[in-house]
Amino acid sequence: MSAPIIRTAADAGRWPFDTVLVANRGEIAVRVLRTVQKLGLKGAVVYHAADRGTAAVQMADWAIEITGSTPVASYLDGAQIIAAAKSCGAGAIHPGYGFLSENKGFCEAVEAAGIRFIGPTPQQIDLMxxxxxxxxxxxxxxxxxxPSAIEDDDPATFVERSRAVGAPLLIKPSAGGGGKGMRIVRDLALLEAEIERGRSEGQRYFGDGRLYCERYIENxxxxxxQVLGDGQGNVVHVFERECSVQRRFQKIVEETPSPALDAALREKICETAAGIARSLGYRNAGTVEFIFGQGGEFFFLEMNTRLQVEHPVTEExxxxxxxxxxxRVAAGEALGYTQDAVTSSGHAIELRIYAEDAARGYTPTTGPVLVLQPPQGDGVRWDSGILQGGEVTSAFDPMIAKLIVHGADRDAAIAKAERALRDTVLLGCKTNTAFLRRLLAHPAFVAGDVHTGFLDANPQIAAEPELPESTLDALLGAAALSTRPMRDIADAVPDLHAAIGGWLN
Structure with missing residues (x-):
């Protein structure tokens, strides 16, 4: 299908910047660089020594090393990143997601340095x-x-007001994200103790112990x-994404369209999101997230003022x-199109490829990337920042790639995703690809009958199936014989026979 006819900044004249620095790493750095370079602009990245041999560093026009007490700390050092942007003449900084992407202070510092921040205004980041x-x-x-109770409204009565909302309750840190510090309370006798735990976790993770409680919607x-705004009064939505399959409040599978929505509900929830963005005078890409109940009711959850990990399904x-x-928006362009110009076709699914062992509580794994053969084919997209010969370490989040498929309908997309997972070869580090195949085959997923507690309710999906002993023995034998030391032992001639030399009887 064709996208809206969009006037680009390049069509209108020169871009106001010729180099864009990506203040991120991994697959999102590769993703942003791909578009930057496609538009004829130069792409720069910052990198920690741990990422020296990655795909983003290899494809960038400029790669500037940054340092820190830990690899993650280097990507959180805004002053060092801005200095790197100045060193290569970058006129804009794209923050990707995570790290400093929703940091008001970094946005302000970038703009104060005379560099364009490819994202919302500092005020919008701060508010949302x-x-x-x-x-x-x-x-x-x-x-x-x-329905909820907010601690800031009256700290002295917070517990009492939370109790009045009724069970079940969800305790959330005010400054939270990624599921950290969230606690479900079904027994109100435990409320005060759980509030104290939530406050402690919020302080530890975010440096902010403020909380609020809201009615927990079961299953x-x-x-x-997805919304887009140009900061000039123009806002459109780019349809919805279903992100219900999660572990530990973090997404694993995303798809669009959502199998839960009919046309009327889809229009209602998408227009609600666009209305929220319009009320903000929103600038750039953003995502408005909702909790959607079994009866079709939905409530605002949060707004992420950045590009999302799962944005490729919307693109597809x-x-x-x-x-x-x-x-374009960062360059000062208006959107140049209205909601009617945004149309969709088919069904897309994204599967997050994690270096983790699902059978052991989704424990992160590490190891060398000995062999990497991504899946290929029509309607198959592989977004990744790793390369064969690289290393998966514990320094960063365990997500190492995203597999995105696009089919004519949901059944076709599921079938294509299963084939693509089957064709994916990544040796040297255990990943969740086998788990994802079991998930796709589950009857409830096939029927679109999922919710945020789906994996907790179906632990057998994460469990590794038991192999017959004979199969296990064969696999262990093949693995042993594929290593050089074992091959040398198997091929060696015993000393007694070697002493005979070339003698023949």
Whole structure:
């Protein structure tokens, strides 16, 4: 299908920047560089020594090494990143996701340095980054939020007001994200103790112990809507994504369209998201996330003021390059199209490839990338930052790649995803590909009957199937004989026979 006819900054004249620095690593750095270079701009990256041999460093026009007490700390050093951008003449910085992508101070420092931040305004980052303030803003704008109690409103009565909301309750850190510090309370007798634990975790993870409690929707779906705004009053939605298959509050599978929505509900939830973004005067790409109940009710969850990990499924069904749109908006362009121009076709699924052992509680794994053969074919996309010969370490998040498929409908997309997983070869480090194949084959997933507690309710999906002893013996024998020391032993001539020399009887 064709995307909207969009006037680009290049068509209007010169881009106001000729080099874009990606303040990130891994697959998202590769993803952003691909579009930057396709547009004829130069792409730069920063990298820690641990990432020296990665795909992003190899493909960038500029690669500037940064340092820190840990690899992660280097990517959180805004001053060092801005200095790197100046050293290569970058006129814009793309933060990717994670790290400094939703950091108000970094955004302000970038703009103060005379460099364009490819993202929202500092004020929008600040507002939507605080779950309590974001929730209040959305409620005051007339959009649906779950019944809740907010500690900031009156700390002395917080426990009492939370109890009045009723069980089950979900405790959340005000500054939280990624599921950290969240606690479900079904027995109100435990409420005070769980609040104290949540406050302690919020302080530890985010340096902010403020909390709020909201009504917990049992077995909800997690549905989010992609939005684009130009900061000039123009906002569109780019349809929804279903993100309900999660472990530890973190997504594993995302798809679009959501199998839970009919046309009327789809329009309602997407227009709600666009309305929230419009109320903000939103600039750049963003995602409005909702909790979706079994009865079709939905409530605002949060807004992520950045590009999402799962953005490729939206690109696949619409033909819109979301990074291109981010660059255009950062260059001062208006969107140049209305909602009617945004159309979709087919069904897309993204599977996150993690270096982890699902059978052992999704424990992260490490190891060398001995062999890497990504799947190929029509409607198959592989976004990754690793290379054969590289190393998967414990320094970063265990997500090492994303497999995205696009089919004519959901059944075709599931079948294509299963074939692509079967064709994926990644040796040297245990991944979750076998787990993902079991997940795709589960009857409830095939039927689209999933929710955020789906994996907890079906632990057999994560469990490794038991192999027959004869099969295990054969596999161990083949593995042993494939190593050089074992081959040398198997091929060696015993000393007694070697002493005979060339004698023949």
């Amino acid at each position: 980054g605080d779950k309590v303030r974001a929730r209040n803003f959305v409620e005051q704008a007339g959009f649906p939020v779950a 909800p779906r997690h549905i989010e809507v 069904i619409t033909g819109i390059d979301l990074v291109h749109e981010q660059l």
